[in-house]
Amino acid sequence: MKTSSTILGILGAAAAGxxxxxxxxxxxxxNTRKKIKDKSRDYGDNLKSKFDGIVNTITSNGKEIIEEGKSKLNQVKEDYNTLKDDAKTVKSNY
Known part of the structure; x- marks a missing residue:
């Protein structure tokens, strides 16, 4: 997030300049009004593109984290069930 904030700050400063x-x-x-309108549109499109890229990155990373979490949870469930079955086996042997 720090990098994206820096990029947005630089783009904002460039637009103001x-x-x-x-x-x-x-x-x-x-002519001045036309230039302002054109530059505003260009910077707006550029900011939108950067923002969309950031959102896509966050979404992609979020999906990966969720999938990894699900995988870990399933592994823990399997380990728990294995331990539970082992405990039942030990208990029945005594």
């Missing part, structure tokens, strides 16, 4: 640069550039108002 580009926005300020466009505002102070000597150009017609209509």
């Amino acid at each position: 580009a926005f300020i640069g466009v505002l102070f550039a000597p150009d017609k108002g209509s």
Whole structure:
């Protein structure tokens, strides 16, 4: 999560810098507004792409963790049943 926060911070700073640069550039108002709109769309698409990537990574890792947990739980159940059967066998021998 620390890396994703850093990436989002850098992207946000870059977007703010580009926005300020466009505002102070000597150009017609209509051209400036178009540039702002285009840059905003580009940065928005970029942020959405990064966010989707982070969500996919978290989802993928979450599924792997759940599957690993299920596997471990099944192994513990099998070990418990084996021990229980062994205990019954020892008890019946006495």
